[in-house]
Amino acid sequence: MTVLARVVFPLPLDQSFLYAVPEAFRASARPGARVVAPLGTRRQTGFIVGLTDEPPAAGIAVKPLLEVLDDRPFRDERFLEFTRRLSAEFHSSWGEVLQASLPPSLALRTKVAVALTELGREKLAAKGLGPREKAVAALLAEAPKGRSPIFLRRKTGGKDISGLIGRMEKKGLVRVVRTQAAPPRKAGQDPIARAVQLGLAFPEPLRDPGVLAPLESAVAEGRPGGFCVFGPATARREALDLLVGRTIGSGGRVLYLFPEIAATGELAARFKKAYGRTAVVFHGRMTEKQREEAWRVLKSGRAALVAGTRSALFVETGPLRLVVVDEEQDESYVQAENPSYDARRGAWLRARSEGAVVVFASSRPTVEAFYEAGRSGVLIDLGSGPPRAGVTIVDQARDVPLISAELERRLRANLARGEAAVLFLNRRGYAAQVVCSACGGVPRCPRCDIALVFHKAEGRLVCHYCNYAADVRKGCAGCGGAVEVRRGAGTQAIEEELARLFPRVRIGRFDADAAGEPRVREKLLGDFARGRIPLLVGTQLLVHHPGAPKARLVAVLRPEAILGFSDYRAGQKTFEALSAMLDFRCDSPDAEAVIQTAAPVHFAVAAAAAGDYRAFYDREIEFRGVMGYPPFSHLAEVLLQGRDVRTLGARSRQLRAAFLKQAPGLEVLGPAFAPVARIKDLTRVQFVLKSADRGAIDLALREALPKVHLKKTIVFSYSPFRA
Ligand SMILES: [Zn+2]
Ligand SMILES: [Zn+2]
Incomplete structure (x- = not known):
C-alpha cells in the first residue's frame, strides 16, 4: 500500500502537492510535520497537511519525500485546520501562514552543504565515477567545508542536481550537511517576557x-x-x-x-x-x-x-x-x-x-x-465615559495660515507656563489636497461617495473605485463654490513656521524623514519628556509610537486630509486618528486641545472633538447603509501591479470579464488606477469587488485570479463576527 502525503510549501502558491511516503518515514510523516521534498528542480522544505492511501490518478508519477524533519509534528491537526481556514479566508498561501506560525527556532532557514566523503575522494582519484558525478566531486574536492547545491548546479550546468546529489549520497560518495542559519537580528520582533514568581492576585471587581x-x-x-x-x-x-x-x-x-x-x-x-x-x-x-x-x-x-x-x-x-x-x-x-x-x-x-x-x-x-x-x-x-472637554475647533475653510491666530495665542500662553505642546499633521496621503473654498467640503464621487483624487496632468478629479472623472474647474457639487487645490504643507513647513513664531524655542520633528531611525526617535522623545524640547511636530508615526509622552496642549492640523482618502472607511479612519491624537493630552484638568480644520462640521471631526463614539457611529453606519458598503456588503480590493502599462491594461480588462463570468451577481468596480497609481516603475491598477455574499467574491477570486500572472494584493473588508 502506498501512503501519500499532501504537502504545502511556504511559497506564494495556493495548492498542495502529493508525495509518496517512503517506508522509513512512515512513523514520523504525520500531518503538521515539516518535510523536505523535491519541487521542480529544487529541494524545498514544506509541511504535511494530510495523508491519504488512495492511489493517485492513473499516469501521475508521485515523487517520494526526501526527508521528514520532525519526529513529532510541530502542531496538531486542529491547529492545521485553523491555519487552513485563515489562509483560505484571506486567499493567502497556507504554507506561508504555517511558516509564519513556526516558533522562531524552527523558522530559521536551513543551510545545506554538500561535502565529499573519503570514499568519494578515493573514487575520484581512481577515476571510478561517471562524468556528472566526476564534475561534482572535482568541485567538492577543493572545498573541505562543502558547497551548496545551488553552487553545484551553477558550476555544472546540471538540471537535476538534487537528484544527482541524492544518488551520490546513497552511494556514500558525498555527505549532505544541514545547518540552521543564525537568527536574523531584526527590530520589532516579539520576544517573550520573563515570567517572574509572584503571588496570584485578583483584580478589583467592576462597579456593575x-x-x-x-x-x-x-x-x-x-x-x-x-x-x-x-x-x-x-x-x-x-x-x-x-x-x-x-x-x-x-x-x-x-x-x-x-x-x-x-x-x-x-x-x-x-x-x-x-x-x-x-x-x-x-x-x-x-x-x-x-x-x-x-x-x-x-x-x-x-x-x-x-x-x-x-x-x-x-x-x-x-x-x-x-x-x-x-x-x-x-x-x-x-x-x-x-x-x-x-x-x-x-x-x-x-x-x-x-x-x-x-x-x-x-x-x-x-x-x-x-x-x-x-x-x-x-x-x-459598559456605559460611556465623560465627554471630552477643552477642545477648541478653529474653522480654516477660508483662512489658511499654517498656524491660526487662535492656536498661536494658546501656544504662547502654554510656553509661558513652561508646558509642552504637540502639533499633529497628517501628511500621509497625497501631496495635493482638493477642497471647496466656499464650504470646505472634499469633492466626492456621485456614484461611490468616496473622495475624488486630483490628477494634476489632466486637471481632473478621479474616482479610484469606479473611474468616474470630473473637470476640476466644474466646481463643488455641493455648493457650486470653486474647488481649490492646496499644496499639502508638510511637517517641515509647520516646523519652519513655528521657528519663525517662536525663535527662541527648541522644536522637534517626529516624522519618517527627521526621525527615521529608532535611536533618533528615542532621543527626541526623551528630550521632549524632560522638557528640553517644548514643541514637537509629529505625524501618524508619533501616534503609533509606543510609550510616547503626553502634553498639556495638543493641536491637530487639517485632520480632514484623511477624509480625502479615497476609501469608504475614510470617516472611521478620521475619527480614529483624531481621537488617538487628542488622547495625547495629559490628564491635567486644564489640558487643552485645538483642532484646525476646513471641515469643522464633519461628523467624524465633531464627534471626535466631543469624544462621542455613538454620535460618530450613528452617522457612519447611515452612510455605509445608504451606499451599501460594509458591514452591509462584503468588499475585496484587488491591486494589480505591472511594469508594462499596456499589458496591465489588457490583463485587467480580461480579468474584469472573468470576474463577471464567474459570479454574475457580483458588482465589479474598475479597473481604475489605484490612488497611488505609480510606485517606482510599477503601475498600479485596482478592482473593487462588492457583494452581499462573500462566497461570490471568493469564487470569482479563486477562479479568475490564478490565471493572471502579475503582482497582486487583495484587501478584504472586515467582518469580525462572520460565522
Ligand atoms: Zn462647496
Ligand atoms: Zn466612483
Whole structure:
C-alpha cells in the first residue's frame, strides 16, 4: 500500500502537492510535520497537511519525500485546520501562514552543504565515477567545508542536481550537511517576557459586574461565541481583568492580543503581577535568555495567559477557553505583507477551532464590530465615559495660515507656563489636497461617495473605485463654490513656521524623514519628556509610537486630509486618528486641545472633538447603509501591479470579464488606477469587488485570479463576527 502525503510549501502558491511516503518515514510523516521534498528542480522544505492511501490518478508519477524533519509534528491537526481556514479566508498561501506560525527556532532557514566523503575522494582519484558525478566531486574536492547545491548546479550546468546529489549520497560518495542559519537580528520582533514568581492576585471587581454575565457564563460553560465589549478605557480594563482572572481562576487558559502601540511593557508588568509565572507576555526589547525562559514555560504547559501582538495568534498555548482582542479598532492587527491576514479574524477562527469565547474590546470599535455585535445581541455596553472637554475647533475653510491666530495665542500662553505642546499633521496621503473654498467640503464621487483624487496632468478629479472623472474647474457639487487645490504643507513647513513664531524655542520633528531611525526617535522623545524640547511636530508615526509622552496642549492640523482618502472607511479612519491624537493630552484638568480644520462640521471631526463614539457611529453606519458598503456588503480590493502599462491594461480588462463570468451577481468596480497609481516603475491598477455574499467574491477570486500572472494584493473588508 502506498501512503501519500499532501504537502504545502511556504511559497506564494495556493495548492498542495502529493508525495509518496517512503517506508522509513512512515512513523514520523504525520500531518503538521515539516518535510523536505523535491519541487521542480529544487529541494524545498514544506509541511504535511494530510495523508491519504488512495492511489493517485492513473499516469501521475508521485515523487517520494526526501526527508521528514520532525519526529513529532510541530502542531496538531486542529491547529492545521485553523491555519487552513485563515489562509483560505484571506486567499493567502497556507504554507506561508504555517511558516509564519513556526516558533522562531524552527523558522530559521536551513543551510545545506554538500561535502565529499573519503570514499568519494578515493573514487575520484581512481577515476571510478561517471562524468556528472566526476564534475561534482572535482568541485567538492577543493572545498573541505562543502558547497551548496545551488553552487553545484551553477558550476555544472546540471538540471537535476538534487537528484544527482541524492544518488551520490546513497552511494556514500558525498555527505549532505544541514545547518540552521543564525537568527536574523531584526527590530520589532516579539520576544517573550520573563515570567517572574509572584503571588496570584485578583483584580478589583467592576462597579456593575452583572453586565458581564452573558459573557462570563459563555466562558464558564464552554459555549463558543463572540462578544464586543464597549466602554471607556478604565471600565474596559476592569472588565477584562475580571474576565481573564475568573477564567484562569477556574483552570482555563487565555490568549490575549494587544496592538503594537500597547507593547510598552506596562501591560506585561500588570499581567505578571497578577498571574506570576503562569503569564507569558510577548513584547519588545527582551533578551535571548528571557525568550528561552518564556518558551520553556510555554512548553511545560504551565502558561495560563499568553499575551502579545498579532503574531501571538500562532503561539502554541494548549487548549484555550478565552481569546481577547483588546483595542479592536487598531490597524496593526492587519498584516498587509504576505502572508496577509487580519489577526482579529484569526482570533475568531482560532477561538472557533478551540471551542473558546472571543472578546473584541474597544472604546471606539470599528463600525463593523459594533454593528454586527449589536445585531446579534452580543454587545456588552459598559456605559460611556465623560465627554471630552477643552477642545477648541478653529474653522480654516477660508483662512489658511499654517498656524491660526487662535492656536498661536494658546501656544504662547502654554510656553509661558513652561508646558509642552504637540502639533499633529497628517501628511500621509497625497501631496495635493482638493477642497471647496466656499464650504470646505472634499469633492466626492456621485456614484461611490468616496473622495475624488486630483490628477494634476489632466486637471481632473478621479474616482479610484469606479473611474468616474470630473473637470476640476466644474466646481463643488455641493455648493457650486470653486474647488481649490492646496499644496499639502508638510511637517517641515509647520516646523519652519513655528521657528519663525517662536525663535527662541527648541522644536522637534517626529516624522519618517527627521526621525527615521529608532535611536533618533528615542532621543527626541526623551528630550521632549524632560522638557528640553517644548514643541514637537509629529505625524501618524508619533501616534503609533509606543510609550510616547503626553502634553498639556495638543493641536491637530487639517485632520480632514484623511477624509480625502479615497476609501469608504475614510470617516472611521478620521475619527480614529483624531481621537488617538487628542488622547495625547495629559490628564491635567486644564489640558487643552485645538483642532484646525476646513471641515469643522464633519461628523467624524465633531464627534471626535466631543469624544462621542455613538454620535460618530450613528452617522457612519447611515452612510455605509445608504451606499451599501460594509458591514452591509462584503468588499475585496484587488491591486494589480505591472511594469508594462499596456499589458496591465489588457490583463485587467480580461480579468474584469472573468470576474463577471464567474459570479454574475457580483458588482465589479474598475479597473481604475489605484490612488497611488505609480510606485517606482510599477503601475498600479485596482478592482473593487462588492457583494452581499462573500462566497461570490471568493469564487470569482479563486477562479479568475490564478490565471493572471502579475503582482497582486487583495484587501478584504472586515467582518469580525462572520460565522
Ligand atoms: Zn462647496
Ligand atoms: Zn466612483
